[in-house]
Amino acid sequence: MPRITTIAFDADDTLWQNERYFRLTEQRFAALLAPYTDAPDLVERLIESTKRNLRFYGFGMKGFALSMVETALEVTEHRVPGTVIAEILAAGRELLTYPIETLPYVDQALAGLERDYRLILITKGDIFDQERKLAASGLADYFAAIEIVADKTAATYERLFARHTEGAEHTVMVGNSLRSDILPALEAGAFGVYVPHDLTWSYEHAEEPPASPRYARIEHLGLLEATLAAFTHAP
Known part of the structure; x- marks a missing residue:
């Protein structure tokens, strides 16, 4: 791989x-x-x-x-x-006033991964709101690049991976939406790690992709580093 x-x-x-x-x-x-x-x-x-x-x-x-x-x-x-x-x-x-509560293992995962990988953020939505949430989260410094996009499609990922990475084949996309984070990133040629959230909006639901050495599902971000190692050693 x-x-x-x-x-x-x-x-x-x-x-x-x-x-x-x-x-x-x-x-x-x-x-x-x-x-x-x-x-x-x-x-x-x-x-x-x-x-x-x-x-x-x-x-x-x-x-x-x-x-x-x-x-x-x-x-x-x-x-x-x-x-x-x-x-x-x-x-x-x-909705602009609620506190920003990071999910379990987020800080530990980002702190551990930034030593060995380039980290980027790709999110969609209102620019003002997303910038506010990122600033309030205290996580911005982990990311070498931040992209706020109108939607996430394979073409979006192809463009962003070309801009910020060594190529899709060297990139892993991590997210809670199969529809927006995982399937189009896989289509663009990247790896995908699905981290389910129990309240994911119904619009973002989709069928999981067939078994693939480029796809994994984990229960929380504390398991991400081990998953990356498994990708690296996959046949």
């Missing part, structure tokens, strides 16, 4: 908690609309609206907040009061 020189990391729900705060906001949204609708699938309709609007607003809290407003208007047939819309927008803004 080629020599591995670069480890690329996803950010949200790979390095720090993120989805849990969107779930809390979904609950707040449902509570605000409870007096105005009895729709049993309210949260599901919000999720579908958010997915539908990705091509307009992209990933992140701004698009989510606008999708909450859109869904509130739809399910109440525009009867929802302006005061409730204001509270929904405030709930969206609160």
Whole structure:
């Protein structure tokens, strides 16, 4: 197998908690609309609206907040009061105030890996929000390069690996999303290490790839270094 020189990391729900705060906001949204609708699938309709609007607003809290407003208007047939819309927008803004909580083993893993590998961060979403979270996490100094992108596709990875690494064949992408972090990175020619998170957004779900010497699944980042060694010694 080629020599591995670069480890690329996803950010949200790979390095720090993120989805849990969107779930809390979904609950707040449902509570605000409870007096105005009895729709049993309210949260599901919000999720579908958010997915539908990705091509307009992209990933992140701004698009989510606008999708909450859109869904509130739809399910109440525009009867929802302006005061409730204001509270929904405030709930969206609160996503910018939650503390950044790094996941288990993150600091230890990054500190150990930076001695032997070039570390880069590849995350998607709103630039302002992602920069805020990275600064609050205290992890920025570990990374030789930081890329905030609109979406993650094989073409995205090909471009970024060409810019920041010795090539995809020398690079491992680590993340909690099979759809965004793992499958397109494998398609681009890199290795992929899937680290599941119990609250990963349904949009990011996908089938795991077939058994491959370039793919691994681990339960937490404390197991990453041993996995890299296994990649290096694979036939």
